[in-house]
Amino acid sequence: MAPRIPINPGLVEWSGDNPGIYLRDRPDGPFVTLALFFKVVLSPHGSGTAMLVLGAPDQAGTWPQRPNLMITDNQAMARYLVDGFVVNMPTFRARPALERLAFLPLTGASTERHGQRHSERVTGAGLTAEMAWDRLETPFAVEVNPEQSATGTHQMYSIFVEAKAASVSVNGTRLAGIVTDRQLFGRTISTAFLAFSETWVKPVPT
Amino acid sequence: MPIGVPINPGRVCWTGENPGIMLKEQLDGPWSALALLFRIAWSPQGAGIALVLYEQPDSTATLPHCNNVVITDNQPMAQFLMADFVAKFGVFGEVPAFANMPYLPVTHARTTGDPLGNRYCEAVASDGLSVELVWEKLGRPTAIEVPPELSGTGQHTMFSLLVESREAAIFVNGRRLSGTPQPREQAGLQTTTAFLYFAESWISD
Numbered sequence: 001m002a003p004r005i006p007i008n009p010g011l012v013e014w015s016g017d018n019p020g021i022y023l024r025d026r027p028d029g030p031f032v033t034l035a036l037f038f039k040v041v042l043s044p045h046g047s048g049t050a051m052l053v054l055g056a057p058d059q060a061g062t063w064p065q066r067p068n069l070m071i072t073d074n075q076a077m078a079r080y081l082v083d084g085f086v087v088n089m090p091t092f093r094a095r096p097a098l099e100r101l102a103f104l105p106l107t108g109a110s111t112e113r114h115g116q117r118h119s120e121r122v123t124g125a126g127l128t129a130e131m132a133w134d135r136l137e138t139p140f141a142v143e144v145n146p147e148q149s150a151t152g153t154h155q156m157y158s159i160f161v162e163a164k165a166a167s168v169s170v171n172g173t174r175l176a177g178i179v180t181d182r183q184l185f186g187r188t189i190s191t192a193f194l195a196f197s198e199t200w201v202k203p204v205p206t
Numbered sequence: 207m208p209i210g211v212p213i214n215p216g217r218v219c220w221t222g223e224n225p226g227i228m229l230k231e232q233l234d235g236p237w238s239a240l241a242l243l244f245r246i247a248w249s250p251q252g253a254g255i256a257l258v259l260y261e262q263p264d265s266t267a268t269l270p271h272c273n274n275v276v277i278t279d280n281q282p283m284a285q286f287l288m289a290d291f292v293a294k295f296g297v298f299g300e301v302p303a304f305a306n307m308p309y310l311p312v313t314h315a316r317t318t319g320d321p322l323g324n325r326y327c328e329a330v331a332s333d334g335l336s337v338e339l340v341w342e343k344l345g346r347p348t349a350i351e352v353p354p355e356l357s358g359t360g361q362h363t364m365f366s367l368l369v370e371s372r373e374a375a376i377f378v379n380g381r382r383l384s385g386t387p388q389p390r391e392q393a394g395l396q397t398t399t400a401f402l403y404f405a406e407s408w409i410s411d
Contacts, residue, residue, distance in 0.1 A: 005351075006350055006351055006352050006353065006356060006393035006394060006395070007348060007350055007393065007394065007395050008348065008349035008350065008351070010349065012346075012347040012348070012349055012367060015347070015367050015404050015405045016404075016405070017247060041223070041321065041404050041405075042321045042322060042347060042367070042369075042404060043322075044322065046320050046322070047320065047321075113252065113253055138218075139218040139221070139248055140213055140214065140218060141213070141214035141216065141218055141365065141407055141409050142212055142213055142214065143211075143212065143214065143351070143365070144212050145212075148212055155349075157349065157351075157365050157405065157407075159218055159221040159247075159248065159407050161248065184212075184213075185212035185213050186213075187213055194248075196221045196222070196247040196248055196405075196407075197221040197222065197247065197365070197404075197405035197406060197407050198405065199349055199367050199404075199405045201349050
């Protein structure tokens, strides 16, 4: 284990919860639905809630023609997250759906937790979008260096809770795909996860 | 850099937010008022909010004589936090008030302000008891990873995002409790006894 120091001198970019659901049409197939939820407590653009749903990640259209949308109560924060973080994540990188994404106003948000199920629901602009995680596993902590992080430039701390089943729906219509496995730092976990207490830090140049 | 193995092999005990305010009337005097807020995203007893308020830390008195109380929407979670963590958080577990804390239900909770701005507030109420915590003169957010020998319990690794405050107050039903934040050192960092802690996780080895 590398030596650790208690105080990270890096620049904290943002912090909050950031669960996700990535669905494929078959275990070795392409991703057909990608969704991320952000509940941000601290960012350069303030706090807020945002849900990104790409129901057609490889198509450039946006809502209402395509089920690709961002719904948020803080547009500046949501654009910062997409432009600075999401577009650099390997699963999202170069996805045509991100090119002309509609940013819709969020008017309501609710969290529900019942046993092994967790869901996040947002409403606004005449739609309701929901992400639901089922069969939750034991939480574990991750802390990654830039070369390991999704952006390739940040350190990231988080608490992951793997979900063995999950769904994404828009206006009650369930989007395509199933939860599959992926490799995360040598460990096989599913493509649906809760991510609590996530903090992204820009390291001090060495 | 501090970061080591990507997946920590330890057991996650809880994660969430844990801001607090500790006030004294003078530097070498006793604590005049203490408050800790837990907003838990995950714990073995579920999620929820718990506000721990010691209006008179040096007294075992409680309602209706003084507001030494826990206000929570998840009493099992609050009891877990009090027994396994607050009890070991130095002064919070050592003052006489700790021994006799009743639990009241949350009827209102609201967060306002911006931790990157000038002011941040948490308001929690239970029927006729309204508590407001106010942090001002906020510092730069700092990610910390505190090893067991330096953590509050002495047993856990603690990850958190600290935003210090150099001016803070506790209001109970609109009345400001006496005292001001004091300087303190945490894991080698010079800070104060008024703090916002976001993205906080406690890991048992």
